Amino acid sequence: MSTSEPVPAVRPARPDYLNASYGVRSWLLTSDHKRIAILYLITVTFFFAIGGVAAALVRLELLTPAGDVFQAETYNKIFTTHGIMMVFFFLIPAIPAVLGNFLVPLMIGAKDLAFPRINLLSWYLLVIGGLIALWALIHGGLDTGWTFYTPYSTVYSNGWVVVTAVGIFIAGFSSILTGLNFIVTLHTMRAPGMTWTRMPLFCWGMYATAIIQILGTPVIAITLLLVGAERLFHLGIFDPAQGGDPVLFQHLFWFYSHPAVYIMILPAMAVISELVTAFSRKPIFGYKFIAGSSIAIAALSFLVWGHHMFVSGQSVYAGLVFSILSFMVAIPSAIKVFNWTATLYKGSVSYQTPLLYALGFIGLFTFGGLTGLFLASLGLDIHVHDTYFIVAHFHYIMVGGTIMAYLGGMHYWWPKISGKLYPEYWSRVSAWVIFIGFNLTFFPQFIVGYLGMPRRYHQYPEEFQVLNVMSTAGASILGIGYLIPLVYFIWSMRYGKDAADNPWGATGLEWQTPSPPPTENFVETPVVSGRPYDYATGREEVALG
Amino acid sequence: MHFLPEEASSFAGHVDALYLFLILVTAFFSLLIGTLVVVFAIRYRRKSPDEIATDVHESGALEIIWTVIPFGLTIVMFFWGASVYFRITRPPTNAIDVYVTAKQWMWKLQHADGHREMNELHVPIGQPVRLTMASEDVIHSFYVPAFRFKRDVVPGRFSVAWFQATKPGKYHLFCAEYCGTRHSNMIGWVYAMTPADYQAWLAGGNPGESLAAAGAKRFVENACNTCHGDVPGARGPSLAGVYGHAVRLSNGQTVIADEAYLRESIVNPQAKLVAGYPTIMPTFQGLIGEEGLLQLIAYIKSLSPPAPAGAAAASPAPAPAPTPERKASRP
Numbered sequence: 001m002s003t004s005e006p007v008p009a010v011r012p013a014r015p016d017y018l019n020a021s022y023g024v025r026s027w028l029l030t031s032d033h034k035r036i037a038i039l040y041l042i043t044v045t046f047f048f049a050i051g052g053v054a055a056a057l058v059r060l061e062l063l064t065p066a067g068d069v070f071q072a073e074t075y076n077k078i079f080t081t082h083g084i085m086m087v088f089f090f091l092i093p094a095i096p097a098v099l100g101n102f103l104v105p106l107m108i109g110a111k112d113l114a115f116p117r118i119n120l121l122s123w124y125l126l127v128i129g130g131l132i133a134l135w136a137l138i139h140g141g142l143d144t145g146w147t148f149y150t151p152y153s154t155v156y157s158n159g160w161v162v163v164t165a166v167g168i169f170i171a172g173f174s175s176i177l178t179g180l181n182f183i184v185t186l187h188t189m190r191a192p193g194m195t196w197t198r199m200p201l202f203c204w205g206m207y208a209t210a211i212i213q214i215l216g217t218p219v220i221a222i223t224l225l226l227v228g229a230e231r232l233f234h235l236g237i238f239d240p241a242q243g244g245d246p247v248l249f250q251h252l253f254w255f256y257s258h259p260a261v262y263i264m265i266l267p268a269m270a271v272i273s274e275l276v277t278a279f280s281r282k283p284i285f286g287y288k289f290i291a292g293s294s295i296a297i298a299a300l301s302f303l304v305w306g307h308h309m310f311v312s313g314q315s316v317y318a319g320l321v322f323s324i325l326s327f328m329v330a331i332p333s334a335i336k337v338f339n340w341t342a343t344l345y346k347g348s349v350s351y352q353t354p355l356l357y358a359l360g361f362i363g364l365f366t367f368g369g370l371t372g373l374f375l376a377s378l379g380l381d382i383h384v385h386d387t388y389f390i391v392a393h394f395h396y397i398m399v400g401g402t403i404m405a406y407l408g409g410m411h412y413w414w415p416k417i418s419g420k421l422y423p424e425y426w427s428r429v430s431a432w433v434i435f436i437g438f439n440l441t442f443f444p445q446f447i448v449g450y451l452g453m454p455r456r457y458h459q460y461p462e463e464f465q466v467l468n469v470m471s472t473a474g475a476s477i478l479g480i481g482y483l484i485p486l487v488y489f490i491w492s493m494r495y496g497k498d499a500a501d502n503p504w505g506a507t508g509l510e511w512q513t514p515s516p517p518p519t520e521n522f523v524e525t526p527v528v529s530g531r532p533y534d535y536a537t538g539r540e541e542v543a544l545g
Numbered sequence: 546m547h548f549l550p551e552e553a554s555s556f557a558g559h560v561d562a563l564y565l566f567l568i569l570v571t572a573f574f575s576l577l578i579g580t581l582v583v584v585f586a587i588r589y590r591r592k593s594p595d596e597i598a599t600d601v602h603e604s605g606a607l608e609i610i611w612t613v614i615p616f617g618l619t620i621v622m623f624f625w626g627a628s629v630y631f632r633i634t635r636p637p638t639n640a641i642d643v644y645v646t647a648k649q650w651m652w653k654l655q656h657a658d659g660h661r662e663m664n665e666l667h668v669p670i671g672q673p674v675r676l677t678m679a680s681e682d683v684i685h686s687f688y689v690p691a692f693r694f695k696r697d698v699v700p701g702r703f704s705v706a707w708f709q710a711t712k713p714g715k716y717h718l719f720c721a722e723y724c725g726t727r728h729s730n731m732i733g734w735v736y737a738m739t740p741a742d743y744q745a746w747l748a749g750g751n752p753g754e755s756l757a758a759a760g761a762k763r764f765v766e767n768a769c770n771t772c773h774g775d776v777p778g779a780r781g782p783s784l785a786g787v788y789g790h791a792v793r794l795s796n797g798q799t800v801i802a803d804e805a806y807l808r809e810s811i812v813n814p815q816a817k818l819v820a821g822y823p824t825i826m827p828t829f830q831g832l833i834g835e836e837g838l839l840q841l842i843a844y845i846k847s848l849s850p851p852a853p854a855g856a857a858a859a860s861p862a863p864a865p866a867p868t869p870e871r872k873a874s875r876p
Contacts, residue, residue, distance in 0.1 A: 067729070072726050072727055072728075072729070072730075073726045076725075076726060076728075143725070143726065145723050147723075149683075149684060149722070149723065151682075151683055151684075151700060152683040152684070152723070152724065152725060155682075155683075156649070156682060156683050156725060157725070240699075240700045240701020240702070241700075241701070241830070241831065243813065243830070244701075245701070246684060246699060246700060246701065247699060280589070280598060281591070281596070281597070281598045282598035282599070282600065282601075282602070283600060283602040284602065285601070285602050285603065285604075286602070286603055286604075286607075286608055287602070287603075289608050310630075311686065311695050311696055311697050312684075312697045312699065313696070313697060313699060313702070313704050316630070316631070316634055319630065320627055323623055323626060323627065324623050327619035327620075327622060327623050328619070330615055330619050331612060331615050331616055331619070334611060334612075334615040335608070335611060335612060337578060338607070338611040339608075341578055341581050341582055341585070342601075342604075342607065343602075344581075344582060344585035344586060344589065345585050345589070345601060346589055346598060346599040346601050347585070347589045347598045347599075348589065348591045348592075348596040348597065348598040349585065349586050349589045349590050349591055350590075350591040351586065351590070355586075359582055359586065362578060362582055363575070363578065363579050363582065366574060366575055366578045366579075367571065367575050370567075370570065370571040370574055370575065371571065373567055373570070373571075373619065373622055374564070374567050376619075376622070376623075376626070377563060377567065377622055377623070377625065377626030377629075378626040378627050378629065378630035379556075379559065379560055379563060379625075379626045379627070379628070379629020379630040379632070379633060380560055380563050380564055380567070380626055380629065381626075382560075382630070382633055382693065382694070382695050383560050383690070383693040383694075383695065385695060385721070386686060386688075386695070386721040386722060386723075387721070447548055450548070450549065450550070450564070451547065451548075451549075451550050451690065452550050452688070452690025452691075452717060452719065454688065454719050454720070454721045454729075455723075456723040456728060456729075457728065457729035458728070458729045459729050459730075460729065461717065533602075535597065535598060535600075
């Protein structure tokens with residue numbers, strides 16, 4: 001664990017967090033937030049690969065109207081695996097646990113997070129929870145969908161409901177502990193001079209996310225505990241045969257799972273705020289509005305869960321309240337989009353790969369967000385609810401939004417994380433391949449959804465085939481698009497050129513320290529004396545003190 | 546290729562109009578943002594490596610503009626969406642009744658005159674159809690895309706909803722709520738027919754016993770008539786004329802005796818007890834299946850005067866059911 005081990009000859013003498021010590025033990029017992037971020041990177045990439053393979057199998061089955069590739073039961077298990085792996089073990093941890101872990105201390109001039117060992121614990125919880133869930137999904141199989149609707153999950157399903165729920169329950173504590181760590185760190189460990197309004201917007205986004213993580217995650221934990229208890233002991237909470245209410249489950253589930261959507265998208269927005277300003281070389285437009293809108297989204301996120309139940313028979317008046325509150329979420333989201341766009345105005349725009357991802361994000365998030373308005377409209381939601389329209393909508397947000405931002409952020413900070421440069425040509429190619437593949441996959445799903453194709457269908461009427469073939473073709477392109485960065489990131493660790501400390505000429509404390517940073521992040525604690533993103537007057541104001 | 550499903554119900558045009566409005570708003574803002582992003586990215590591309598951008602980074606006026614305009618637009622969408630929703634959720638009084646029982650993985654449909662169908666539903670155009678739906682197992686959802694109509698069927702309660710077909714044709718019926726292994730096989734067809742064709746269809750089959758008559762049998766089989774017999778001094782309230790009217794409860798409140806209340810009073814009698822009667826009725830939870838409950842409700846409804854305004858005109862409403870005693874003596 002200590003830095004006293006000899007430095008091998010192939011590396012320059014400068015000690016950094018990667019060469020500070022060697023061996024599996026030095027990684028598995030590390031309390032360095034940067035190493036933990038690497039552990040998370042490997043973990044979520046693994047879960048993403050599992051979820052991605054499941055997605056490919058789903059699209060393969062849907063190539064033809066007949067259910068001819070898999071049995072119906074197998075198909076149901078595959079889409080459940082896709083949903084659970086992607087939502088709970090990739091999208092929720094991805095940006096906060098990988099980029100957030102690496103960057104929050106660096107961006108605020110701290111040596112580590114507030115609780116380094118709890119940080120390591122939260123990684124172990126994600127791994128243990130994820131492996132338990134994966135074992136249940138593959139060995140036993142689960143066919144409830146990621147939503148676990150009762151009474152199917154509690155009484156009728158033959159799948160491994162309880163074991164999977166235990167896996168998600170454990171991983172939930174990972175999320176809670178990470179959120180707690182970020183909140184305490186941001187409150188207590190900012191460098192001298194870094195006031196709240198001088199904090200990078202990435203940190204504001206992480207702060208808003210952390211609030212949702214610690215307030216929302218306990219609810220899903222309790223809900224899954226109730227599902228498990230009901231299944232094992234027949235308590236009758238959700239079972240109508242015993243006087244229970246199956247819709248109560250939906251209320252509890254969406255009370256967390258709608259805010260969970262914002263656990264996925266707020267960090268993505270936080271990344272985009274950094275990318276747009278860095279590649280326009282210009283202060284972000286409307287700093288306070290972007291920061292405030294993150295908090296507004298976090299607050300509103302807890303008040304909209306009922307829009308998942310417009311056709312469940314909930315009261316008309318509840319429907320009205322949830323509808324108008326859902327519309328209100330559009331406003332802080334629109335504020336962000338307009339401010340990002342305005343940031344480009346009169347900027348000095350450089351089309352490097354991270355910016356391509358950021359511009360892709362702005363387009364896809366705008367479109368995905370606007371299609372959310374269709375679902376918030378009561379009369380229209382009745383038709384499109386539980387069809388491929390909603391599938392398309394949330395993939396625009398989660399894949400077009402969160403994954404685009406995650407990849408953009410990975411490219412932007414990769415020189416800092418690895419100390420190496422990735423190949424610029426191939427990274428641009430992959431950005432375009434992903435953008436095209438994504439739209440070809442999911443745009444046709446809006447149309448087939450409005451035509452009436454329900455989601456979670458193993459077989460479907462023939463008139464929907466053309467659009468499904470387009471979607472499957474797009475998914476193949478998208479899959480290739482995701483493989484390219486995986487290959488060249490790994491390639492660059494060995495063969496990439498050494499990165500400069502600040503290859504983009506960006507502001508921000510993380511660029512004021514070597515690439516890769518030393519274990520203690522900064523040789524001397526930096527002192528901040530000016531506003532963030534101060535490109536106009538040069539970088540002198542953010543000086544190492 | 547079609548971009549809209551057929552418009553075959555009285556809601557469809559309203560839903561599609563809102564859809565087209567939202568598409569216009571989406572297209573406008575997507576193109577606006579897309580164009581601005583591309584134009585700015587080209588117009589302000591970096592020309593030299595050490596170029597410094599102009600420091601434009603705030604505008605109170607712009608922030609107000611792009612807060613107020615989306616707010617105004619979403620308010621318009623909210624009221625429009627809500628008005629379409631009210632149209633869909635308020636059942637008219639002159640509807641014909643169809644009773645739906647959903648189970649893994651089929652739809653059982655019963656007409657008031659006793660016609661039964663499996664995964665197929667025949668309805669007349671131009672007349673509202675009121676569905677009273679129950680599930681025998683998990684949550685299902687009755688979805689007819691051509692009607693822009695969907696309603697979850699939640700076990701343990703009745704889901705009541707309605708539609709009015711406007712165009713003769715054969716339309717998909719889907720289960721839209723994931724319900725297990727053969728979810729995508731829980732599909733069928735809705736046949737919307739002209740009134741004349743519909744009458745011919747009704748006359749064609751052998752309807753068998755009407756729902757109300759079947760309910761009357763169950764009323765005796767379960768010995769409901771021993772307490773709810775319409776005689777002075779009975780231990781339970783008379784059910785004649787109860788449906789659709791206000792009932793005073795033992796706690797002083799008043800409820801309208803609709804399908805949901807009647808169902809609750811059978812499976813959980815103590816929940817809302819009628820004022821002036823003892824708490825002696827046992828629960829029938831688990832003793833009477835969903836179809837039996839629907840039959841009993843149909844029977845109790847038949848004891849009330851028919852709904853006003855021509856309900857009987859097009860629907861072959863059951864004749865007032867015979868008294869349970871007489872009915873029971875038949876095989």
